[in-house]
Amino acid sequence: MHVIYGGTFDPIHHGHLRLALEVGERLRGVPVSLMPCHIPPHKGDTGATAEQRLRLLELAIAGEPRLSVDDRELRRGGASFTADTLRQLRKELGAKVPLAMVVGTDAFAGLDRWNEWWAIPELAHIIVVQRPGIVLDPKGEPARLLEERSVGNAEDLYSSASGKILNLNPPWLDISATGIRDRIGRGLSPRYLAPDAVLAEIQSMGLYGACPAKNF
Ligand SMILES: Nc1ncnc2c1ncn2[C@@H]1O[C@H](COP(=O)(O)OP(=O)(O)OP(=O)(O)O)[C@@H](O)[C@H]1O
Numbered sequence: 001m002h003v004i005y006g007g008t009f010d011p012i013h014h015g016h017l018r019l020a021l022e023v024g025e026r027l028r029g030v031p032v033s034l035m036p037c038h039i040p041p042h043k044g045d046t047g048a049t050a051e052q053r054l055r056l057l058e059l060a061i062a063g064e065p066r067l068s069v070d071d072r073e074l075r076r077g078g079a080s081f082t083a084d085t086l087r088q089l090r091k092e093l094g095a096k097v098p099l100a101m102v103v104g105t106d107a108f109a110g111l112d113r114w115n116e117w118w119a120i121p122e123l124a125h126i127i128v129v130q131r132p133g134i135v136l137d138p139k140g141e142p143a144r145l146l147e148e149r150s151v152g153n154a155e156d157l158y159s160s161a162s163g164k165i166l167n168l169n170p171p172w173l174d175i176s177a178t179g180i181r182d183r184i185g186r187g188l189s190p191r192y193l194a195p196d197a198v199l200a201e202i203q204s205m206g207l208y209g210a211c212p213a214k215n216f
């Protein structure tokens, strides 16, 4: 099983990191690959450049063998359309290896607005992680897809290479990258919301309005 977890990660935080570990543990302990996007298709400008976000991710997972970073979307450049990424991965893995992508329900709720969204379930399994308070529109395409393709447990994902949807409900830490950027911009401490190494780098690069002279 190859598992990718894509995001803007502007910046990576403990919510993302805990989720990645929890998902890997539910899938026979497979490593999870965090994949930063180059240009996020549905978001405005990012606070940090793609290279800076990648650097923060590498610091966040340093020394943790259960997590890795996949920088293919940065190397490809342009807008990071997931269907393109999954096609590339499918070519590398071959037709038989199960491939799964992790998304929160907030991201999954908008799946039918993604580029070539209909191709995505044919290329990979989707692991949808419940974000508290987010309810899918029962009449929308994502809810329909979930109903058609959902499986009861993680082991079911091993019986085919793609096409299934697994709903998981691990603990969700109430942390957002927006909240971290806001705190930094207002001169408040973001400590304990993201790894210290990440915060130290944010500070030394002066990202999100951080003042390099003032400790978080
Ligand atoms: N606290 C969290 N715990 C687990 N997963 C999260 C958390 N926050 C976001 N995610 C998920 O991680 C993926 C990437 O999210 P993203 O990089 O946009 O983070 P974010 O904190 O939501 O950022 P922003 O606040 O800038 O929108 C998405 O699938 C999203 O649902």
Ligand SMILES: O=C(O)c1ccc[n+]([C@@H]2O[C@H](COP(=O)([O-])O)[C@@H](O)[C@H]2O)c1
Binding pocket: 005, 006, 007, 008, 009, 035, 037, 040, 041, 042, 043, 080, 081, 082, 083, 107, 113, 114, 115
């Ligand atoms: O392919 C698309 O059109 C598309 C549209 C929106 C989001 N995505 C992907 O979904 C993942 C989570 O996105 P985000 O904006 O919540 O960080 C990330 O890998 C994005 O590249 C992909």
